[in-house]
Amino acid sequence: MSQSTSRSPIDVESLVENFNYRRVGKYALVVLFLGFFLVPLETGIMTALKTNSAIARSLPFAPPAGEGFTLSNLEYAFSQLTNSFVNSLLMAVPATLLNVLLASMAAYGLTMVSWRGQIAVFALFLVGVFVPYQAVLVPLSQFWNNMFPLAQMLEPLFAAIPFLQGGHSRLVPLTITHVAYGIPICTVLFRSYYKSLPNSLVEAAKIDGASITKIYRRIVLPLSLPMFGVVFIYQFTQIYNEFLFSFTLITGSNHPAAPVTLILPAIGSSTEGIDFGIRMSAAFLAALPTIILYVAFAEQFAKGLRTESG
Amino acid sequence: MGRIQLDHLTKRFGETVAVEDVTLDTEDGEFLILVGPSGCGKSTTLRMIAGLERPTDGNLYIDGDHMNYRVPQNRDIAMVFQDYALYPHMTVRENIRFGLEEEAGYTAAEMDEQVEATAADLGIVDLFDRKPGELSGGQQQRVALGRAIVRDPEVFLMDEPLANLDAKLRSQMRTELQQLQADLDVTTVYVTHNQTEAMTMGDRLAVLNDGRLQQVGEPLTLYHEPANQFVAGFIGEPMMNFLHGHADDETFTGSGLEYPLDDRLADAVGDTDELVLGVRPEAIDVRRADEATGERERGPHEFRLQVAVSETHGDQNVVSMTVDDEETDHDSLRAVTDGMHVVTQGDSVVVTIDPDTVHVFDGETGETLCNRLLETEPELAAVSSN
Numbered sequence: 147m148s149q150s151t152s153r154s155p156i157d158v159e160s161l162v163e164n165f166n167y168r169r170v171g172k173y174a175l176v177v178l179f180l181g182f183f184l185v186p187l188e189t190g191i192m193t194a195l196k197t198n199s200a201i202a203r204s205l206p207f208a209p210p211a212g213e214g215f216t217l218s219n220l221e222y223a224f225s226q227l228t229n230s231f232v233n234s235l236l237m238a239v240p241a242t243l244l245n246v247l248l249a250s251m252a253a254y255g256l257t258m259v260s261w262r263g264q265i266a267v268f269a270l271f272l273v274g275v276f277v278p279y280q281a282v283l284v285p286l287s288q289f290w291n292n293m294f295p296l297a298q299m300l301e302p303l304f305a306a307i308p309f310l311q312g313g314h315s316r317l318v319p320l321t322i323t324h325v326a327y328g329i330p331i332c333t334v335l336f337r338s339y340y341k342s343l344p345n346s347l348v349e350a351a352k353i354d355g356a357s358i359t360k361i362y363r364r365i366v367l368p369l370s371l372p373m374f375g376v377v378f379i380y381q382f383t384q385i386y387n388e389f390l391f392s393f394t395l396i397t398g399s400n401h402p403a404a405p406v407t408l409i410l411p412a413i414g415s416s417t418e419g420i421d422f423g424i425r426m427s428a429a430f431l432a433a434l435p436t437i438i439l440y441v442a443f444a445e446q447f448a449k450g451l452r453t454e455s456g
Numbered sequence: 457m458g459r460i461q462l463d464h465l466t467k468r469f470g471e472t473v474a475v476e477d478v479t480l481d482t483e484d485g486e487f488l489i490l491v492g493p494s495g496c497g498k499s500t501t502l503r504m505i506a507g508l509e510r511p512t513d514g515n516l517y518i519d520g521d522h523m524n525y526r527v528p529q530n531r532d533i534a535m536v537f538q539d540y541a542l543y544p545h546m547t548v549r550e551n552i553r554f555g556l557e558e559e560a561g562y563t564a565a566e567m568d569e570q571v572e573a574t575a576a577d578l579g580i581v582d583l584f585d586r587k588p589g590e591l592s593g594g595q596q597q598r599v600a601l602g603r604a605i606v607r608d609p610e611v612f613l614m615d616e617p618l619a620n621l622d623a624k625l626r627s628q629m630r631t632e633l634q635q636l637q638a639d640l641d642v643t644t645v646y647v648t649h650n651q652t653e654a655m656t657m658g659d660r661l662a663v664l665n666d667g668r669l670q671q672v673g674e675p676l677t678l679y680h681e682p683a684n685q686f687v688a689g690f691i692g693e694p695m696m697n698f699l700h701g702h703a704d705d706e707t708f709t710g711s712g713l714e715y716p717l718d719d720r721l722a723d724a725v726g727d728t729d730e731l732v733l734g735v736r737p738e739a740i741d742v743r744r745a746d747e748a749t750g751e752r753e754r755g756p757h758e759f760r761l762q763v764a765v766s767e768t769h770g771d772q773n774v775v776s777m778t779v780d781d782e783e784t785d786h787d788s789l790r791a792v793t794d795g796m797h798v799v800t801q802g803d804s805v806v807v808t809i810d811p812d813t814v815h816v817f818d819g820e821t822g823e824t825l826c827n828r829l830l831e832t833e834p835e836l837a838a839v840s841s842n
Contacts, residue, residue: 346541349508352528353535354555354603364554368545 194219194426201422216423223427226413227406234386234405235435237317241324242382246374248325249332254362256333257340258348268337274330283394290319290395297395313402320395320405324385332377339373340366375446383436406432458519458532458610458643459484460505466513467500467667474500476667477514482660485641487634489658491648492690497667498647499615505645506613507531519610529558534604535613538620540596542588542603548575549584552602559607574606594625601633605640612637612644618653630657651691655679663687680830685822688734688815694774697740697789699733700819708733712779716756718811724826730819739813739828740791742775745804757811763803764788771795777805 189207196204200214210216256268290296297316305312347369351361389407396403399412410432414424440447460482467475475497482488490498503509504516507528516523523531534555542551549571556567575581578598588596597617604612617633618626634657637644648654654661655675663670663678663686671683675691682688688696701710706722708715708731715733717725725731745760761777772795778788791807799805812829 344539344541346537346539347543349506349528350535350537350541350603351543351554352508353506353531353533354607355529355558356554357529357558360558365543 190426190429193422194430196423198421198423219421219423219427220431223413223424223431227409227428227431229402230404230406230409231435233314233317233403234407236314237321237324237405238382238386241321241328241385242378244321245325245328245332245381245385246377249329249377250336250367250370250374251362252329252333253336253340254366257337258343258345258361258366259358271330271333274327275334277327279327279390283390286323286391287394290323296322311402316396316401316403317405320391323391323395324388327391328381328385332381335377335380336370336373339370343369372446372449375443375449379439379443379447382439386436459517460488460611460643460645461517462501462505462514463517464514465501465504465511465516467497467504467509468512473667475504475664478664478667478669479514480662480669480672482643482645485643487637487644487646487657487659489646489648489654489661490664491651491654491661492664492670494649496664498649498664500667501664502535502613502615502645502647505611506533506535532610533613534607534609534611535615536600536604536617538616540588540600540617540620542596542599544588547585547587548580548591548599548602551588551599552606555603555607570606574602577605578602593621594629597621597629601636605636609642612640612642614644614646616648617646618648619650626653633657652693655691661691663690665690681827682815682824684824685732685734685817688817688824692736694737694790694792696734696736696815698817699735699789701731701733702729702819703731713759715809720829721811721814721816721826724816726825728818728825731825732817732819732822734815734817735789735809735813736828737774737790737792739810740789741808741810742777742791742793742797742799742805743808744799745806755808758806758808760804760806761789763799763801763805766799766801768798769795773797773799775799775805777807 185207192207192209193201195216196210196214196219197216200210204211204214252271256264256271296319300315300318301312304310304315307314343366347365348361351365356364387407392405392408396405396408398404399408401408410428413428414421460480462478462480465475465478465480466473478497478501480488490501492498500509504511505518505523507523507526511524518531518533543554546554552571552574553567556562556570562570572581575584578601580595580598580602583591583595583599588599591599597620600617614633618629621629630653646657658675660672660674661678662672665686671678671687673681678687678691682691685698689698699708699710699713699715701708703709703717703725706717708717710733759779761779763775764778765776767774767776773793775791775793776788777791789807793799815827816825817823818825
């Protein structure tokens, strides 16, 4: 309610009127939770910027003061992680793209094209969502090392590529594994989106004479771009942060193809103990790509979750 | 060209029967309207012709070719959807052009030319670079039409294309659509639940109810000679009056009134006991009951009723009347009177129902036992054959 009679810029009367304890309680709760979630984060950043002696002396969440401030942790962590960043992106970006594209096609085929037995096939996809990673680690390494040693086959090829070593060929089986494991959940996500698209669009395209592939290319694919954003961000984060498959297929932090998640556990730890400054620096650097992705696509993300069509 | 034949067409969804045993044959270039209440199977029938649903039983032929298993892409049909189904990410031009791209034998330049010509016909050239979301309902409707006609199909299918327009635009588009269909001379099947649309637009109507075909015929035939009570009630606005009752010694006894049957009606009734009398509101004559008009002066087909509601339409008034007896719930009678003939609620009126205007239906099966007499049979025949 606007008060046309009052001319003063701050309407004290209405402020007092609107003051209620419920509101105060609500804000207090918000501030409390904000602190609860942000303090660990802030502590991490502060630790990353402190020297070892400052970490020992000051409170964990206190900002570094004077002598205690240093950037050498970040520099060291960055130099250690550079290679693995490249490896991670080399694996995660193609894996995500392929994953999202295949999942969208699968969802289209399972939702908008009718054929016998599609429910059974979709049930298989659903089962795929619930297969735990741990259960397949041994068969997975058996498959890629003994039955189908793709990495060995591709090794000479990778050795010939500038800036890469033969060992990088191990990223290929890892990428394929991620694609295979990501498809079920992404298909489910796309399917729910396609179910919400008006069916008459596909029907109209059919009557206009478009083939199944053309309907996908010209109608469904352009309309699902917002959903592509959502699934891409989600799946990229999953693949980038994944540890078990990398550990199984690439084996260790010393390997030239080791992605970020393999380097992180080893960084900053030595026989003298753990260097928290370096650890925290490395952790933040490692999280940077996903954070950038979220910030850059936040709007698309929200839009994708919101829009039903077009 | 596009002659459509439905031969005992049936569609079941699980246990539910959506369309049952519909046999229908269109002429080439005909404007056929499928009309019926919601859920009567008219849309399902249309979707079977389009190839979006596969018939459970029976056969479908377009232009003599068996179509049951042919995908919509290969049927040479065009369809206008109720929600228009314009592709939201394409401009108007791309929307219209989309279907043309699949037709063989067009160069890119010819396609553009064709699209422009169609758009010019429909007056939507100005909208070419806009997206469907930026268009009004009427404009979207035109684009949807453009998308359908640009391909010059054998058959047009329209699924309630005017349902989302406001009343004024709807009547304007009705005329335009009729004109368009006449110009293109393409067989058109048009689905609607709106009996006014059906009556005004169609060469022939097919009335469906509960998945069954009730009657097929020209609008005036359906209006004057309905095959059963459902068709009689569905066609015509305001709806035909139905009086439920039974026959006793050449007299119809309903709730609250008795109506003597003349020879024609009595013959038609025969031994049937349960009856429904149908009278069009237009056929009922209403006059104010004057003090002078005493009981004695009323004829056998006149009744004294009380006005319950009077709706003013300007050119006419629709008057609902009931028997002046507050104890029981009687069938009310609706009549259409001249616009200047004003009666108000509570007025006592005398209505005359001419026996020649009465339809009689079997109360159990709903079948027509006898339709009204038409004074102008030859005239009507002349009108409907045009």
